[in-house]
Amino acid sequence: MKDVNVGVIGLGNVGSGALAILNTNAEQIAQKLGFRLRVAAVCSRSVASLNLPDVPVDALRTADWRDVVTHPEVDVVVELVGGTGVAKEMLDGAIANRKSIITANKELMALEGADIWDRAIKAGINLAMEASVAGGIPIHTVLREGISGDRIVAIAGILNGTSNYILTEMERRGDSFDQVLAEAQALGYAEADPTADVDGYDARSKLAILSALAFGERITPGDIFVEGIRRITAQDFDYAHQLGHTIRLVCSAQQTERGLMLSVRPALIPQSTILAGVKGAYNAVWVKGHFGADTFYYGRGAGPNPTGVAVVSDLMRVAREIRSGSPERVSPFAHERLGVYRPVSITQQHRPYYLRFRVDDRPGIIAELAGILASKRIGLEAVLQLPCDTKHDLPFVITVESTSELAIREATEQMSKLDFLREPPLALPMEPPL
Numbered sequence: 001m002k003d004v005n006v007g008v009i010g011l012g013n014v015g016s017g018a019l020a021i022l023n024t025n026a027e028q029i030a031q032k033l034g035f036r037l038r039v040a041a042v043c044s045r046s047v048a049s050l051n052l053p054d055v056p057v058d059a060l061r062t063a064d065w066r067d068v069v070t071h072p073e074v075d076v077v078v079e080l081v082g083g084t085g086v087a088k089e090m091l092d093g094a095i096a097n098r099k100s101i102i103t104a105n106k107e108l109m110a111l112e113g114a115d116i117w118d119r120a121i122k123a124g125i126n127l128a129m130e131a132s133v134a135g136g137i138p139i140h141t142v143l144r145e146g147i148s149g150d151r152i153v154a155i156a157g158i159l160n161g162t163s164n165y166i167l168t169e170m171e172r173r174g175d176s177f178d179q180v181l182a183e184a185q186a187l188g189y190a191e192a193d194p195t196a197d198v199d200g201y202d203a204r205s206k207l208a209i210l211s212a213l214a215f216g217e218r219i220t221p222g223d224i225f226v227e228g229i230r231r232i233t234a235q236d237f238d239y240a241h242q243l244g245h246t247i248r249l250v251c252s253a254q255q256t257e258r259g260l261m262l263s264v265r266p267a268l269i270p271q272s273t274i275l276a277g278v279k280g281a282y283n284a285v286w287v288k289g290h291f292g293a294d295t296f297y298y299g300r301g302a303g304p305n306p307t308g309v310a311v312v313s314d315l316m317r318v319a320r321e322i323r324s325g326s327p328e329r330v331s332p333f334a335h336e337r338l339g340v341y342r343p344v345s346i347t348q349q350h351r352p353y354y355l356r357f358r359v360d361d362r363p364g365i366i367a368e369l370a371g372i373l374a375s376k377r378i379g380l381e382a383v384l385q386l387p388c389d390t391k392h393d394l395p396f397v398i399t400v401e402s403t404s405e406l407a408i409r410e411a412t413e414q415m416s417k418l419d420f421l422r423e424p425p426l427a428l429p430m431e432p433p434l
C-alpha cells in the first residue's frame, strides 16, 4: 500500500522524540500498518541550525509552516508548536488544505477543540490529540474507544508532573515549596515561570479535554474551579500523614445530582488509595464507570519519548483511516456531538475539610474558631497539634465533618478577620476515593 506522508511543525522535545521513533522504529511501524509513514516535510523557525539526524534527506526542511500545510504530498500535519496563537492558524491552514491533523496542543484543544473538530469533520479529515493530555498515558484512546461502552461517572487525575514532583519531594524531604521549586527550576524540571504548572492552569486545560471526552459536553477551562499548590507546606504533609492521608493536586470531574462538578485543587487523599502512590513527575487517571467500575491509568506525563509515542500512535491510527478511506471512524471527543455544559459551582460540593491555621498563640483560640464553625453548622471532627517551638507562628489543624464548600468559605472568611491568625486559614477538601 502507498506510504502516508507526514509533515511535522515544531521540532522541540516532542517533535524530536516523535521523529526519532518514526526513524528508529520504522520497520515495526510498517509491519503493523502494512505501509510506511514517510516524513515528507519538517518545519521549525530555527531549522537551518538544526542537525535533524532522524529526518530523511529528501524531506523538505522549512522555517515557514505554510510550506507544510500546503505541501502537495503531505497527508497529515503534526502540530507540536503549542499555544493558542500561530498554532491555531496552522490548524486552520491544515483544514483548509484538507490535511489530517495530529496535535499535542492542550491549550488550544481545551479552548476550541470542539469547533476545530466540527470543521475537521466538514472537511472530511481526521483529528487526533492523544499527546495533549498526560503524554505517555493513552487516555484519549481509552475514553474514545477502550471503555466507550461504559457511562463515565467520575474521573480523578494527577495531570501535572511538575506540581506532583514538587509536592512529593516536599513530602519526602520535608523541604518548603520555595526550596523544591527553586531546585526543580535549576535542574530544568520546572519552567522559569512556573505559573501554568504550580497554579493549576496546565492541569485545568487537560481536565477540560478529558471531561469533554468522558462526558460529551463542551467544557472549557474557564468552567473549571482551579487552585494551585503554593500555600502547601511541609508541615501540611506531617498533619496529613497523621490523618492517614497525603496531599496531591487532584483534577476531579464528578457527575452529581446537580450536574457535572469540576475542579483542580490540592486535596487530602487517603494514603491507602492508588492515587496516593503516584510520585515524582508521573501522571495518573482514575476513571469510574457506571458499569465497568474502576480503571486506573499510570505513566509519564511528559518527555520526548513518552509523548513521542503518543504522537506516532495517533499518526498510525489516522494513517490507517486515510488508507481505509474512513475518516473519523471514531470522533476525537468520543461523541458524535458535544452537548452544552452548564457549570455547577464548586461552592455546592460537600466534603470533609482539613483546616490549617498559623496563629500567634494565646488562650481561647480554639474556642473562637469552634464558635465560628458552630455558627455555620459545621461539625468539628478533630483538633491536631504537632510539637512546635515557636508560639508566635504556631500551626495546628482542625478537621471538620462533611460540609459545603460555601459554608467553609464563609467560615474561613470570618476567621480571617481574627487578629491572632498569621495568615488566612488553608482549607483543603478531604477527597474520598472515587
Ligand code: HSE
Residues within 6 Å of the ligand: 159, 160, 161, 162, 163, 197, 202, 301, 302
Ligand atoms: N508541564 C507539564 C507538566 C508537561 O509538568 O506535567 C506538559 O504538559
